[in-house]
Amino acid sequence: MKARISYKYMIGIFAIILGFSVAVNAQKKDGSVQSGGNPKSKRLKMDKNKVDTATFAAGCFWCVEEQFKMLKGVISVTSGFTGGHVENPSYKDVTTGITGHAEACNIVYDPTKISYKELLQAFFVAHDPTQLNRQGEDIGTQYRSAIFYHNEEQKKEAQFYISRLDTEKAYQKKIVTEVSPFKKFYKAEDYHQNYYENNAKVPYCQLIIKPKVEKFKKAFAGKLK
Incomplete structure (x- = not known):
């Protein structure tokens, strides 16, 4: 049976994360939440502040891309593949399931406007992290x-x-989310970028992506662009 997470349930998860994020800050001397020090992270100068990159896999990247690009502080979201053992895989290669790659999104963000903690909040609300090697019918x-x-x-x-x-x-x-070091990210073909925005009327977008995007908007109403 396909798992479904209600809006009320999503808010509950969001509240739990928001509540114990205070505890994390208390453990830090300055309360900052900045990621740095890794030369593989994409960094650009913008108003004298550095930007950081988060990389998440949460099912079909068409949906993940649309959800995260709505958040304030997110500069860009790129759909692609990571975590596998094949160089320069195509979408067709990855769909076989034998390249080891996950459909993922590289999220470039401004940490002065949105923290990594907040992106994690969005990640755990955006999908069901208890489903092993699937999201719904994918x-x-x-x-x-x-x-x-x-x-x-x-x-x-x-x-x-x-x-x-x-x-x-x-x-x-129990959550089955994999936590692994970022190694290499391969951008997916151009037609995958901004897929929902460019194909909102197709059945998959209407039946699968749109409901998830609407729930996400409600959960993060105060953090949308």
Whole structure:
């Protein structure tokens, strides 16, 4: 049976994450939440502030891309593949499930406007992290739930949130989200970029993506562009 997460349930998860994020800040000397130090992270200068990159896999990247690009502080979202063992895979290659890659999104953001903690909040609300190697009817390792960290700070925060969500029993089942080091990201073909925006009328977008996007908008109403 396909798992469905209600809007009320999503708000509950969001509240749990928001509540214990205060505890994380209390453990930091300056309360900052900035990721840095990894040369693989894409960094650009913008108003004298650095930008950072988060890489998430949460099922079909068409949906993930549309959700994250709505958030204030997110500069760009690129759909692609990561976590596999094949160089320069095509979408057709990845759909076989034998390249090891996950459909993922590279999210470039301004940490002065949105923190990595807030992106993690969005990640855990955007999909069901208890489904192993699938999201709904999209089945295969390419649709697995995964966080690809760019530095030790991102790794620690991701592991902390997963541990606390499981402890608080935010979901009915245990979280199966993979936490792995970011290595290489391959941009998907051009037609995958801004897919929902460019194909909103096709059945998959109307039946699968649109309902998830609408729930996401409600959960993050105060954080949308």
